[in-house]
Amino acid sequence: MGKFVKAALVLSLLASAMTGSFTQTAAAAEEKQYVMLYSSLKDSQLAAIREGFMKKHPNVTMDYYTAGTGNVMTKLATEHQSGGIAADIIWVGDPTNYLTFKEQDLLMPYDSPAAADIPDKFKDADRLYMSARLIMLGFVYNTNLVKEDQIPKTWEDLLKPEFKDYLSMTDPTTSGTTLFTVAGLVQSPKYGWEYLEKLKANGLKLENGSSAVVNKAAAGEYKVSIGVDYIARTVMAQGATVGFAYPEADIPIIESPIAIIKNTKNPEAAKKLYDYIISVEGQSVLLEEFTMPINPDMKLENAIDVKVAEARMLPVDPAALVRDKLDMLQKFDAIFK
Structure with a gap:
């Protein structure tokens, strides 16, 4: 075999090895994705959301902190004053908190493709937050x-x-x-x-x-x-x-909105979780947890019709x-x- 052919073969093998190495590195980086949710939902609801989400996205680790809305807000305020909010996504029960978040410029705009069929009345005009369930x-x-x-x-x-x-x-x-x-x-x-x-x-x-x-x-x-x-x-x-x-x-x-924190260190993972919560898959998890979904085409058994409730x-x-x-x-x- 000529020196030129040998050299070409070596280069080819090196390129293949490097490509494999890059692929493995990219996969490893994907596996390291992480997202933190702060929420006032029950632990059982969040555990079910996490199970479904991580099954769909096995390379993303989801964690959550759950407490009453008042305690979540206290934690957020403390972290904000200390220089950084650890949460990537916020999901609490008082929608007026999101008006305050918006005034404080704490939220990242995101128009989720998973929300395409959700009525605009459930979305912030600037797409800084949207309702994810009805209480x-x-x-x-x-x-x-x-x-x-x-x-x-x-x-x-x-x-x-x-x-x-x-x-x-x-x-x-x-x-x-x-x-x-x-x-x-x-x-x-x-x-x-x-x-x-x-x-x-x-x-x-x-x-x-x-x-x-x-x-x-x-x-x-x-x-x-x-x-x-x-x-x-x-x-x-x-x-x-x-x-x-x-x-x-x-x-x-009460409309219970979700939003992505503006300075999140995990924007891609946050978008994936946001999409999942709004998707039919995520909303189905809420149905199994006896929670009213925001998707108007999904009905909760033995619950009042949303349109009837809105009239009252x-x-x-x-x-x-x-x-x-x-x-x-x-x-x-x-x-x-």
Whole structure:
């Protein structure tokens, strides 16, 4: 074999080895992708999301931090003041927080292709965030302590003597969904602060955590709790002695948005998780966890139709809530604490 042919063969082998090396290096880099989600969803929901996401994207490691919206916001504020937010994606229950994020220029615009069929009303105009699920609140009642003809149908029913000292609600300083509900009641001329004062007079107690009010109603500590629909459905499916009723009017409906942090160190992995959550696959995981998906073509069994619920919705002025939040919480604490 001539020297030229030998040299060409060696170069060919080196090129092949280098190509293989580059391929392995690229694969290794892909395997090292990572994404962190901060959320107020239940641990079981996030664990199911992570399982489905990492099955679809085995080269991406997903981690999450879960707590009530108030605690998530405190963690974000602390990290922001310290020079860097560790989260890549935020997914909490109070949509007004995203107005604040937007004002603070904390979010990265992203128009997910997975959201092409989602109505624009669920998306920020600048595509800095979009709703990823719908949460509704209603009345969680103990089926052993509340007879069928006693099941509350209206907010005024909670003021009845038979429920005195056996009522509960999550503390709105820790729960974004309850905060939104309280804001709707306070802003409504039908209820206002007078209604909340009457709830206090009828013995309503506060709990720390949206699951606590449901679990304690199931245990018989409360006859009725103002609670989240999907949490009630979860324990009902497990055989707990609770039922759930939507108010005949003024249903609290909360859009729970997702957003990518502007200074994320993992933008590609963050986009993949964002896409997955909005996709039919991700929304199907929410359905299995008894959660209302944002996709209007996907229906949750035994849940109220979204259009019917919207016609009975408790209105909330988000801008007013952002403006008045601190004053509102201070007044709330003065009544209940």
